[in-house]
Amino acid sequence: MKFDEFNHLAGMEPVKELQKKSESKKAIRISGAEAIIHCLLEEGANLIYGYPGGAIMPVYDELYKFQDQLHHVLTRHEQGAIHAAQGYARVSGKVGVAMATSGPGATNLVTGLADAQIDSTPLVCITGQVPRHLLGSDAFQETDIIGISTPVTKWNYQVTKASEIPEIIAKAFYIARSGRPGPVLVDITKNAQFDSLDFTYTPCKGVRSYIPVPKADPKALQQAADLINQAKKPYIVFGQGVILGEAEAELKAFVEKTGIPAAWTILGLSAMDSDHPLNVGMVGMHGNYGPNVLTNECDLLLAIGMRFDDRVTGNLDTYAKQAKIIHMEIDPAEVDKNVKVDVALLGDARETLSRLLPLCEENSHESWLAEFRAKDREEYEAVIKNDLHPTKEGLTMGEVIAQINEASGHKAVIVTDVGQHQMVACRYSKFRQSKSSITSGGLGTMGFALPAAIGAKMGAMDREVVAVIGDGGYQMTIQELGTIFQTKAPVKIVVLNNDFLGMVRQWQELFFDKRYASTIMTNPDFVKIAEGYHIRARRVDNRAELAGAVAEMMASEEAYFLEVKVEKEDNVFPMIPSGASVSDIRLK
Amino acid sequence: MHTMENQWFTISVYSENHVGLLNRISGIFLKRHINIESLNVSKSEIEGISKFTIVVNTTENWTRHIVAQIEKQIEVIKAFYHTDEETIYQESALFKIASHLLFDERQIQNIIKESHAQIVTVSRDFFVLAKTGRRSEIDEMHDQLEPFGIMQFVRSGRIAVTKAEMPITALLAEFQQA
Numbered sequence: 099m100k101f102d103e104f105n106h107l108a109g110m111e112p113v114k115e116l117q118k119k120s121e122s123k124k125a126i127r128i129s130g131a132e133a134i135i136h137c138l139l140e141e142g143a144n145l146i147y148g149y150p151g152g153a154i155m156p157v158y159d160e161l162y163k164f165q166d167q168l169h170h171v172l173t174r175h176e177q178g179a180i181h182a183a184q185g186y187a188r189v190s191g192k193v194g195v196a197m198a199t200s201g202p203g204a205t206n207l208v209t210g211l212a213d214a215q216i217d218s219t220p221l222v223c224i225t226g227q228v229p230r231h232l233l234g235s236d237a238f239q240e241t242d243i244i245g246i247s248t249p250v251t252k253w254n255y256q257v258t259k260a261s262e263i264p265e266i267i268a269k270a271f272y273i274a275r276s277g278r279p280g281p282v283l284v285d286i287t288k289n290a291q292f293d294s295l296d297f298t299y300t301p302c303k304g305v306r307s308y309i310p311v312p313k314a315d316p317k318a319l320q321q322a323a324d325l326i327n328q329a330k331k332p333y334i335v336f337g338q339g340v341i342l343g344e345a346e347a348e349l350k351a352f353v354e355k356t357g358i359p360a361a362w363t364i365l366g367l368s369a370m371d372s373d374h375p376l377n378v379g380m381v382g383m384h385g386n387y388g389p390n391v392l393t394n395e396c397d398l399l400l401a402i403g404m405r406f407d408d409r410v411t412g413n414l415d416t417y418a419k420q421a422k423i424i425h426m427e428i429d430p431a432e433v434d435k436n437v438k439v440d441v442a443l444l445g446d447a448r449e450t451l452s453r454l455l456p457l458c459e460e461n462s463h464e465s466w467l468a469e470f471r472a473k474d475r476e477e478y479e480a481v482i483k484n485d486l487h488p489t490k491e492g493l494t495m496g497e498v499i500a501q502i503n504e505a506s507g508h509k510a511v512i513v514t515d516v517g518q519h520q521m522v523a524c525r526y527s528k529f530r531q532s533k534s535s536i537t538s539g540g541l542g543t544m545g546f547a548l549p550a551a552i553g554a555k556m557g558a559m560d561r562e563v564v565a566v567i568g569d570g571g572y573q574m575t576i577q578e579l580g581t582i583f584q585t586k587a588p589v590k591i592v593v594l595n596n597d598f599l600g601m602v603r604q605w606q607e608l609f610f611d612k613r614y615a616s617t618i619m620t621n622p623d624f625v626k627i628a629e630g631y632h633i634r635a636r637r638v639d640n641r642a643e644l645a646g647a648v649a650e651m652m653a654s655e656e657a658y659f660l661e662v663k664v665e666k667e668d669n670v671f672p673m674i675p676s677g678a679s680v681s682d683i684r685l686k
Numbered sequence: 687m688h689t690m691e692n693q694w695f696t697i698s699v700y701s702e703n704h705v706g707l708l709n710r711i712s713g714i715f716l717k718r719h720i721n722i723e724s725l726n727v728s729k730s731e732i733e734g735i736s737k738f739t740i741v742v743n744t745t746e747n748w749t750r751h752i753v754a755q756i757e758k759q760i761e762v763i764k765a766f767y768h769t770d771e772e773t774i775y776q777e778s779a780l781f782k783i784a785s786h787l788l789f790d791e792r793q794i795q796n797i798i799k800e801s802h803a804q805i806v807t808v809s810r811d812f813f814v815l816a817k818t819g820r821r822s823e824i825d826e827m828h829d830q831l832e833p834f835g836i837m838q839f840v841r842s843g844r845i846a847v848t849k850a851e852m853p854i855t856a857l858l859a860e861f862q863q864a
């Protein structure tokens with residue numbers, strides 16, 4: 099098998115000729131559909147995901163003509179296209195682009211839009227629409243995608259005239275990537291694709307009613323520094339805002355100077371080295387023991403680019419009530435939304451951290467840090483030891499993740515789906531580099547990982563990408579194996595098969611007296627399915643073979659599918675039962 | 687003022703005039719299962735800028751969250767919320783009543799006089815009364831006229847101006863600098 103198409107992608111460069119076009123500023127007379135292509139290229143989007151259909155055909159016709167410059171990846175479902183665009187965006191920091199036809203094509207994007215909206219992923223989605231004169235007539239494949247997508251987009255717009263295209267697409271990219279990023283949908287009627295316009299391109303530099311980054315308050319900065327300098331038990335919880343704002347180096351410098359222990363949320367994973375001495379692990383429902391329990395013992399909680407999700411805070415009435423709270427946040431609507439804060443540091447985390455650094459004294463908090471390490475030992479004895487070095491016969495999810503860490507040299511991008519395997523992968527993966535963990539956090543979209551891994555691979559060609567997926571979620575977007583087959587994207591796929599909708603089964607066991615209503619899965623032969631797509635595949639059900647199989651997978655130059663049969667009824671611990679306090683996190 | 691008790695708030699939103707924005711804003715209330723008691727959209731004191739006036743009955747805490755979410759929408763320039771005490775506000779109502787009643791029922795003429803309602807038009811079959819004022823005044827007039835028979839009734843959304851300044855022009859200038 100050769101990786102022709104994929105290598106072609108890897109070698110593709112941003113287009114020179116087109117860049118000239120915008121420099122010359124001379125209008126060219128072209129169709130709306132062609133204008134869309136030029137806009138994408140102007141924005142540096144030369145790799146997009148989508149699926150054709152009637153109302154977007156003029157654009158696909160142009161894609162055909164521009165295929166040397168703009169690569170379109172045909173997924174097997176529009177949901178696959180948008181999740182791939184999300185994976186691409188999250189690994190690269192660029193805007194992901196997905197394209198679909200009207201009606202069912204557009205509605206198939208909705209789950210991905212909602213996912214990108216809640217996880218702040220920059221996307222531009224372009225949908226075809228019936229011609230202007232048929233709007234509102236229940237025409238064939240007409241659906242009100244503007245109405246449907248409004249609550250799940252940062253912005254959306256319906257273009258009905260060709261002449262609007264350059265300005266609106268420029269605005270779409272600007273809005274998607276600026277400030278707190280998010281998905282934007284542009285719906286373009288078919289007449290606007292066919293009609294001609296005088297095309298020039300000016301990138302959008304601002305929208306008068308929109309402030310992407312709020313102004314910082316210098317007084318608040320000093321107040322925050324005073325609190326930090328006085329605190330005896332300060333504690334940092336950081337999240338995806340650090341990654342979105344590319345503030346990793348600033349965070350590291352800040353943590354090292356102030357000596358403050360720092361924990362990450364799931365979406366903050368990989369923003370710091372896993373083994374940094376001041377990285378104390380993960381907060382939240384299935385986070386680490388110390389970071390949760392000690393949230394209620396710190397005297398200062400410094401939240402950086404995280405939004406106090408309920409999976410992080412547990413019961414708000416008993417969350418960090420003893421502590422002063424500082425919140426670094428780019429979105430004013432997040433301040434005081436869930437947790438009332440003492441000092442709000444509005445603005446971009448990178449900028450805020452670098453301005454705060456000189457105001458803070460060099461410090462260390464050894465005995466406070468030791469409290470985290472003591473809790474780590476408790477968690478190790480009660481949970482981690484059995485997860486990573488099991489003495490029972492059946493394989494645990496944890497030992498598979500540990501093998502992947504080992505075989506990848508901690509360098510892979512880990513893309514996870516939703517469920518127990520996700521929690522285990524997030525808990526045990528080790529990261530050395532930022533943007534290495536991609537998961538559906540806020541929406542918890544099963545079916546996310548396989549297509550997102552395809553996009554991640556294309557957004558980071560030089561990196562290994564390993565998708566870790568449950569047997570349930572895998573079957574929600576399993577058709578994307580076809581995309582892997584066609585593009586030859588060398589994605590590594592690990593299905594942790596417990597023959598259960600494991601996460602739900604765990605809740606049924608713990609809170610519904612083991613009534614396993616509709617969580618038992620009768621699964622197909624996953625190896626045969628992968629082989630049907632000509633993807634190398636292997637199944638492992640015993641410890642003796644595990645390391646070898648993982649090593650073989652990591653060594654493979656092509657895509658590889660590995661099914662690991664794991665214990666059916668293992669549970670993920672620690673766990674904060676829903677509605678409980680972070681202090682009441684259970685170790686078993 | 688207790689932030690956890692329900693009370694009336696007038697939310698004023700200054701925005702670009704954009705198709706779809708009303709949907710976006712009303713969705714923010716829908717998402718939180720909060721009923722919009724009244725809604726009015728008009729031009730504002732600034733050329734080209736629209737103003738939404740939205741009345742809700744909820745807690746101050748919710749109102750603050752809603753306003754923050756509204757303000758976050760791309761086309762929204764600024765949103766404010768105010769209590770009744772902080773605003774001057776009115777609603778308008780039209781009453782259509784059969785003309786013969788004006789002559790048969792002397793009481794109606796008294797109601798018109800006392801309520802300071804205006805007679806907008808009189809035709810052979812009906813006449814129309816307009817009344818502008820507080821909700822309670824309009825309700826009271828409605829109750830008084832109802833026994834005689836009201837052919838049609840309609841009341842507008844609240845419109846309000848605040849006692850304090852709303853510095854939109856300054857804000858817009860700032861926006862343009864950024």
Ligand SMILES: Cc1cc2nc3c(=O)[nH]c(=O)nc-3n(C[C@H](O)[C@H](O)[C@H](O)COP(=O)(O)OP(=O)(O)OC[C@H]3O[C@@H](n4cnc5c(N)ncnc54)[C@H](O)[C@@H]3O)c2cc1C
Pocket residue numbers: 216217218277278279336337338339340342343344362363364365366380381382383384385402403404405406407409410426427428429432445446447448516517521538539540541542543601
């Ligand atoms: C089954 C399941 C279990 C889960 N369990 C856990 C768990 O145990 N622990 C856990 O942490 N999560 C858990 N989650 C995920 C959880 O639901 C949230 O998605 C996650 O906690 C959100 O993390 P965040 O606040 O860091 O990221 P986001 O939700 O992305 O929030 C980032 C915040 O940073 C702000 N921001 C963005 N850019 C910048 C910038 N440049 N500067 C400053 N601020 C910025 C944003 O405005 C936003 O407020 C779970 C999810 C699932 C599906």
Ligand SMILES: Cc1ncc(C[n+]2csc(CCOP(=O)(O)OP(=O)(O)O)c2C)c(N)n1
Pocket residue numbers: 515516517518519520542543544545567568569570571572594596598599600601602
């Ligand atoms: C689209 C979607 N539907 C339902 C759920 C609810 N849900 C969360 S985890 C889970 C089970 C996942 O099972 P599997 O993929 O096998 O992973 P496991 O938990 O067994 O590792 C379900 C059904 C969801 N998150 N997403």
Ligand SMILES: [Mg+2]
Pocket residue numbers: 517568569570594595596597598599600
């Ligand atoms: Mg499973």
